[in-house]
Amino acid sequence: MCHNLKSVQIMKTPITCLLLTAVAVCAISAESKPNAHGINTFGLELHQRLAKEGGNIVASPWSIQSALAMTYAGAAGKTREEMAAALHFGDDEKALHARFAAIADDLADLVKKSKDQAERSKQHGGTSTPLEITTANRLFGNENFTFENPFLTLLKKSYAAPLETMDFVSAPEPSRKHINDWIAGQTKDRIKDLIPAGAINPDTRLILANAIYMKAAWQEEFTKEADSPFFVNGTEAVKLPSLVKQRLFGYLKIPGGAIVAVPYADQGLQFLIMVPDEKDGLSTMEKTLTADLLQQAASAENREILLHFPKFKLEPPSIALADHLSAMGMPSAFKQGTADFSLMASEPLSISQVVHKGFIAVDEYGAEAAAATAVIMQRTSRALPATPLEIRVDRPFAFAIQHTKSGTCLFLGRVTDPR
Numbered sequence: 001m002c003h004n005l006k007s008v009q010i011m012k013t014p015i016t017c018l019l020l021t022a023v024a025v026c027a028i029s030a031e032s033k034p035n036a037h038g039i040n041t042f043g044l045e046l047h048q049r050l051a052k053e054g055g056n057i058v059a060s061p062w063s064i065q066s067a068l069a070m071t072y073a074g075a076a077g078k079t080r081e082e083m084a085a086a087l088h089f090g091d092d093e094k095a096l097h098a099r100f101a102a103i104a105d106d107l108a109d110l111v112k113k114s115k116d117q118a119e120r121s122k123q124h125g126g127t128s129t130p131l132e133i134t135t136a137n138r139l140f141g142n143e144n145f146t147f148e149n150p151f152l153t154l155l156k157k158s159y160a161a162p163l164e165t166m167d168f169v170s171a172p173e174p175s176r177k178h179i180n181d182w183i184a185g186q187t188k189d190r191i192k193d194l195i196p197a198g199a200i201n202p203d204t205r206l207i208l209a210n211a212i213y214m215k216a217a218w219q220e221e222f223t224k225e226a227d228s229p230f231f232v233n234g235t236e237a238v239k240l241p242s243l244v245k246q247r248l249f250g251y252l253k254i255p256g257g258a259i260v261a262v263p264y265a266d267q268g269l270q271f272l273i274m275v276p277d278e279k280d281g282l283s284t285m286e287k288t289l290t291a292d293l294l295q296q297a298a299s300a301e302n303r304e305i306l307l308h309f310p311k312f313k314l315e316p317p318s319i320a321l322a323d324h325l326s327a328m329g330m331p332s333a334f335k336q337g338t339a340d341f342s343l344m345a346s347e348p349l350s351i352s353q354v355v356h357k358g359f360i361a362v363d364e365y366g367a368e369a370a371a372a373t374a375v376i377m378q379r380t381s382r383a384l385p386a387t388p389l390e391i392r393v394d395r396p397f398a399f400a401i402q403h404t405k406s407g408t409c410l411f412l413g414r415v416t417d418p419r
Contacts, residue, residue, distance in 0.1 A: 009396060026034050035099035036408040038088030038243060040291035043412045047398075049324050051286055053235075058314045058358035058413035060371030062103075063210065064321070067373040069100055070137075070159055071333075071351065074151045074344025086329035097158040104160075106405060107133050111269040131266040132215040136186045137161035140179055140207040142168045147206070147345050150266030161208070168204040176200045179207060184373055184383045186211030189368035194318060194357050199376055205349055206377040211361045214410075217366040219246060219263040224364050230310050231395045232417045240418060242310045243364050246388055249307060250300035252293070256285035259297045260307060260391060261402075268405060271367060272297055273309055274398035275391060277417065282396040294400065298407035309393035312418035313361040321354040336380040342378070352378040360399075360413065369401060369411050 043061025050057050065087060072083045073093075083089065089096050094196030106307070114131035121128040139155065141147060155161040166175040176195050184192050192215070228242030250261030250270070257276040264270060267324040272294075278286040322334050332338040359370035401411040 002349055005336040013397055016057065020030070035096070035103070036403075036406040037291045038090065039296065040294045040407065040409050041050075041083070041088050042086075043287050043409055044291065044294075045328060046321075047289075047412050047414070048286060048323060049327070050319070051283065054416065056314045056316060056368070056413070056415055058360045058371070058411065059319075059356060060288065060315060060358060060373070060411050062410045063212065063371045063373045064148070064356055066100060066106060066159075066210055067208055067375050068354070070139075070155055070161060070210075071226060071330060071341075071344075071377070073154050074148070074177070074341045074349075075333070076342045077142075077340040078338070079330070079340040081333055082330040088324065097154065101158045103403065103406065103408065104135060105231070106268070106403070108242065110266055114266045124251060128265075130287070131264075132213070134186065134213045135211065137210045138182065139163045140165060140166050140209065142205045143349070145205050145345070151344050155208075157392065159210075161210075168200055169202045171202065172200040172202060173197070174355070175204075179209065180372075181256050183209060183374075187213050187370055187372070190368070191357055191360055191372040194355060194372040195374050196318060196355065201378075203378045203380075204348070204352070204376060205345070205379050208375045208377075209373075211372065214269075214369070216264045216266060216269060217267045218364075219265050219267070224311075224365040225308065228308060228310065229392075229394045231279045232419070234278075234282065234396050234416075238419070242308055243362075244308045246304070246306040248302040249305045250297065251303040251305060251389070252297050252300040253283070253286040254293050256281055258391065259293070259300065261297055261300050262307070268403065270298075270402050270404050270409075271362075272400040272402050273307075273393060275309075275393045276395060276397065279395040282398065282416070286398060286414070289398070294402070294409060295407040298402055298404050302388055304388040306388040306390040307393075308391070309397075310415075311363050312415055314413065314415070315359050316357075318355050318357040321356055322351065325354060339380060341377070348380050349377045350380040352376045360411065365418070367401070371411060 039062050075083055110134050118128045118130035119129050138161045141163050168175050179194055183194050218276050222243035222245045225242040225244045227239040230240045252259040260273045262271040276282050326334055333351045336350055341349045353376045356373045361368045396416040398414045400409040402409050
């Protein structure tokens, strides 16, 4: 079962990961691997759509799916069928929500183990800093609007998402500021202004929100490397600050490229670097990525590797996902007259927008990452070698932050220009 706010701390300097979604954060036990496959399949499908626009990407398929899983709990009829298919939720809704809750429990367990390990280290003169992960979920509903009790009970039990009442009718902008401030507070100000001006109006009835903050460090720090070559967009040669390390890394050869798994200090998480064979081969390699390959990467065999890759920081603006999600197979959820969220409320509702925002920074100590998603509901009408393998990430590449136990990708993105 997810808890509204879970906290911990990790070793050394951080790779901070923030996840914001209109849903709950969850992680996995053995039976949750079907969830990982669905999350990763959806994430790759969305990634490939976003990649068509070119440039850098950072998103959290896990966060987006979590938010939409909470929304799905209130869907019925054709809307429910479309969401289940487009989001790869499967047929067993009870198991679906349980698996999302299991992920949150597993993340909390990682935190507890890390904290206990840090305490033992301190007793023996060590200086390790524990893993820190906080997650929070909330429903922001319009005052004097009645939601179905089974829906509220399910989200409170499985996602620890309490309902906070707002005045969307008379005070839409103050409400927007309050929700954005809540999100910023839960993510240590890494995700600000998630919901854009005008997105909340007098017809808004519910916003489902989730936040996650993660701070971690590499298992072994990297050495900084000055003026390392990188081919921006696969063509333009530039010199950039980079990182280098020789050690055993998880390694998986894939069509058109390779995946290198870099472990964090707490080994329940790892950073995947997906580097194409050709300098301009990122788009070709991305088309071959599958959920099965990402699952294999979760337990890839170790190989001695001399790894070079660039420091980078990505702060793209919020992206609107409604058109993408409609095109991926769930159009009725967004259409007045066809949306059916009758398990959420007796008054007809539809999704007006799904907004998402991500952040990631990677350096020699670790990585800091953040993501946020909000689902906005509106009133509507019914209807190991002797010598190391050297891998130089000097070209556009893809990346993921992966929960190793389940194989779930918490973050998924691409870097075409790390400057």
